[in-house]
Structures are given as C-alpha cells and as structure tokens.
Amino acid sequence: MRNALVIGNWKMNGETAANHTLVASLVESLEVSPVGSVEVGICPPAVYLHSVGLQLEGSVVSLGAQNLSEHNAGAYTGEVSAAMLRDVGCHMVIVGHSERRSLYHEDDEQVAAKTLAALRAGLKPVLCVGETLAQRESGEALDVVARQLCAAVSGLEADEFERLVVAYEPVWAIGTGKTASPEQAQEVHAHIRTVLVRVAGVVGQNVQLLYGGSVNADNAAELFAKPDIDGGLIGGASLKANDFIAICRAAAVAG
Numbered sequence: 001m002r003n004a005l006v007i008g009n010w011k012m013n014g015e016t017a018a019n020h021t022l023v024a025s026l027v028e029s030l031e032v033s034p035v036g037s038v039e040v041g042i043c044p045p046a047v048y049l050h051s052v053g054l055q056l057e058g059s060v061v062s063l064g065a066q067n068l069s070e071h072n073a074g075a076y077t078g079e080v081s082a083a084m085l086r087d088v089g090c091h092m093v094i095v096g097h098s099e100r101r102s103l104y105h106e107d108d109e110q111v112a113a114k115t116l117a118a119l120r121a122g123l124k125p126v127l128c129v130g131e132t133l134a135q136r137e138s139g140e141a142l143d144v145v146a147r148q149l150c151a152a153v154s155g156l157e158a159d160e161f162e163r164l165v166v167a168y169e170p171v172w173a174i175g176t177g178k179t180a181s182p183e184q185a186q187e188v189h190a191h192i193r194t195v196l197v198r199v200a201g202v203v204g205q206n207v208q209l210l211y212g213g214s215v216n217a218d219n220a221a222e223l224f225a226k227p228d229i230d231g232g233l234i235g236g237a238s239l240k241a242n243d244f245i246a247i248c249r250a251a252a253v254a255g
C-alpha cells in the first residue's frame with residue numbers, strides 16, 4: 001500500500017510575512033480537518049527553509065527543499081548541501097526539476113549524483129522526469145522518461161528505493177495551464193512503475209509516483225483516481241492555501 005503524497009513547490013516565490021500567512025492557513029486547515037494518510041510537504045525557497053520549518057514544527061506538514069548540491073561541502077559558492085538541508089529540518093528535496101535541467105543545464109549525470117547525495121544524507125529525493133512537447137509529438141515520451149529515470153536510479157540499493165519518490169512532470173504542462181489528461185499521465189506512470197520494478201524488484205511497487213504539471217483544485221481528483229498516480233507535485237496552486245488544501249483533500253478521497 002502506498003500513501004498518497006502531495007508536495008508544494010513554491011519555486012522562487014514568497015517573502016516572510018506572506019509565507020507565514022500561507023503556512024498558518026495550511027497547518028490550521030489540516031489540523032481542523034485532517035487528510036488521513038495523505039502525506040503533505042512544502043518546498044519553500046532555500047532562504048526561508050529555517051523559518052518555515054520552525055512554523056511547521058508539530059504539524060503534519062513536512063519541509064522540503066527545491067534543490068541541493070551533489071557535493072558534500074567545500075568551495076561551491078552559492079550551493080547548499082544535503083547535510084545542511086537535513087540540519088534545517090528538511091525531509092525531502094526536489095531533484096532534477098525541468099527548470100533546473102533546462103535553465104541550469106543539469107544533465108542526467110548530475111541529477112543522479114544529487115539523488116544519491118540526498119539519499120545518503122537521509123533525505124527523500126523527489127526525482128523529476130518528463131518529456132518536452134517535441135519529444136511527446138515525436139512519440140519519444142516513454143523512452144525519454146525511462147532514460148532519465150534509469151540514469152538516476154540504476155545504482156541504488158533496495159533500502160534507497162524505499163525512500164525514493166518519482167514525479168512525472170511533462171515539461172509542456174508545467175506552469176502552462178495545460179494538464180496531461182489522466183489517461184496520458186497514467187500511461188507514463190504505469191511505464192515508470194514497470195521500469196522501477198525491472199530495476200529494483202518488488203520494492204519498485206512501493207515507490208510513490210507523483211504527477212506534476214498544472215494540477216489544480218478542479219483537475220486533481222481525476223488525476224489522483226488513476227491507479228499509478230499517488231499524488232502530485234504542485235507549483236502555482238501551492239501558493240494559494242485554499243487551492244493546495246483542496247488538492248490534498250482530493251488525494252485523500254482518491255486514496
């Protein structure tokens with residue numbers, strides 16, 4: 001049995017006062033009306049991890065980061081290590097988001113190194129994979145996703161698969177208002193599951209698979225109803241408390 005998981009990716013948005021209001025609404029709403037076994041996480045920008053983490057203490061919402069360095073420590077100006085993320089209370093970290101791959105040229109090798117760095121520090125990596133529109137239109141979506149996935153997980157140990165989360169995020173659906181249909185998303189998720197089981201054995205059945213790409217309060221239920229969609233990685237809609245909560249509740253209903 002896999003628990004549903006909903007993670008908010010705030011990207012480069014927020015400031016102290018607004019973060020406080022947003023987090024207070026989330027925490028209060030989930031306290032008043034809990035979402036059962038659904039796991040909920042939020043990933044603020046790195047500079048706000050500490051303050052948001054303090055506010056989340058004692059709540060059911062976990063803290064996550066949006067990125068990490070593949071290196072442990074040293075002369076890497078501007079970077080943040082996995083151990084530092086653990087130190088400020090993170091439980092998870094997004095790895096290989098398509099914006100990191102396209103804007104900051106992270107390749108499969110670097111994404112693999114970051115995945116390993118996260119796991120070794122005790123963090124849950126939320127490994128993002130997904131095809132561009134051109135790749136989908138030329139029929140390569142499944143191959144692209146399998147390649148990105150295998151590059152990052154091929155060398156992992158069985159216990160590391162137990163902490164892995166994979167997010168399928170078609171690049172053409174991120175921040176565009178275009179969502180993959182539940183059938184398109186399920187097709188890719190089923191493929192990811194098959195590849196995971198091939199690489200990891202039965203433990204691959206337990207990896208939580210999230211869909212991301214313009215998920216909102218209206219389309220979440222349909223997506224989460226699919227058998228291999230275990231929740232969502234939510235960008236824009238995670239910045240509005242009511243929308244994010246509605247998505248968490250949709251996961252609880254589907255779960």
Ligand code: PEP
Binds near residue numbers: 233234236
């Ligand atoms: C994301 O950034 O991971 C994402 C899915 O964004 P959005 O929900 O805004 O498409």
